[in-house]
Amino acid sequence: MPAGRPSEPARRGLGPSNPWAGVATRRPRSTHDEGGPTPERSDADQRAGHHTEVNGADLRRRIHAGEVLFGAWAGLGSPAAAELLGRSGLGWVVVDLEHGAGTEAELVAQLTAIEVTGTAALVRPQSGERLRIGRALDLGAAGVVVPRLDTVEQVRETVTFLRYPPVGIRGVALLTRGGRLGSVKHAGVAALNDDIVGIVQIESPSALEAADEIAAVDGVDVLFVGPADLSHSLGVPGQFDSSSYQDALGKVVAACRAHGKAAGILLYDPASFAPHLDLGYTFVGLGADNSFVLDGARAALAAARGK
Incomplete structure (x- = not known):
């Protein structure tokens, strides 16, 4: 789980033990590189105050097109904070x-707050159980x-x-938000x-060992x-500068590249963004609502104290 804050060495980048140090790599161009409005909305929509709902199909297309997509974690359980992230x-x-601090009972409010900004709203459920995943999707998560x-066996089952x-075993309930409230027949x-x-x-040695097989599973878009x-x-x-951890980062990227999937990671310090982008990470979390508030x-306070 990527909730912990990086150590000081990691906050300075990947460190000298990086096995890819000095290797020229091409960083995929992000649609966000030049700044501007929320990327899912046109300038005209911005001026008119309109929003375009971002569904999972659009996000999947952009993932598989190789775009660099920046995001963040919403862990405060606050619709207001979630909307600020979206905006x-x-x-x-x-x-x-x-x-996070939120619950399934509060999930619709957070998803709606994100959706109205034109940003894709995803959910990390409490676990990979069928009920937990189904609830998140029925309540409107794009993924x-x-x-x-x-x-890989667990992943294959989870994808269903x-x-x-007939391709999966998700319960059919089309009057839910995930079923477009009955508008889809x-x-x-x-x-x-x-x-x-x-x-x-990818959070364990066994998942890391199976990374290539996991990336090959249809229905898996990102290894995170x-x-x-x-x-x-x-x-x-x-110890994010350690050779074993950095080797793991490279193994995940290699698996994703071999099967046309995206490599994702959650980071917290701007100094670590560029090195991970250069390694090939294209689905990158830049922090979380709680870390943004705290930082x-x-x-x-430091500025006020003259530090």
Whole structure:
């Protein structure tokens, strides 16, 4: 789980033990590189105050086109904070139900707050159980970030929870937000299946070992590294400059490139963004609502004290 804050060495970048140090790599161009309004909305929409709902199909298209997509975690359980993240210009926001303060009962409010900004709203459920994933999707998530999957067999089963029959075993309930509140008829279920974004976290040595097989699974769009859990499980807790952790980063990218998937990770310090982009990470979390509040408050206090 990528909830922990990086250690000081990691906050300075990948460090000298990076096996790719000095190797020229081409960073994929981000649609966000030049700044501007929320990327899912045109300038005309911005001026008119309109928004365009971003469904999973659009996000999946951009993922598989190789775009660099920046996002953030929403862990405060606050619709207001979630909306602020959406209005910042990010391409996606993950509502965290595994470690965040919010609950399923409050999820619709957070998803709606993100959606009205034109930003893709994803959910990390409490677990990879069928019920938890189904609830997140029925409540309107464009996709899910599934934690604690360690084997390709678990991933193959979990992918079936994301989609309606006959390709999956998700319960068909088209009057839900995920079913477009009845506006999609049974004949349109296949299109709904195509919209769902599937993201699998890589948090353990066993998941890392199976990364190539996991990336090959249809329905998996992103392999998302959980830095805290992965570093702890590798025996190098918080040592993000260690060779074993950096080797793991490279293995995930290689698996994704081999199968046309995106490599994702959650980072917290701007100094670490460029090195990970250069490694090939294209689905990058830049922090979380709680970290942005804490860092902003600390920066303001330091400035006020003249530090």
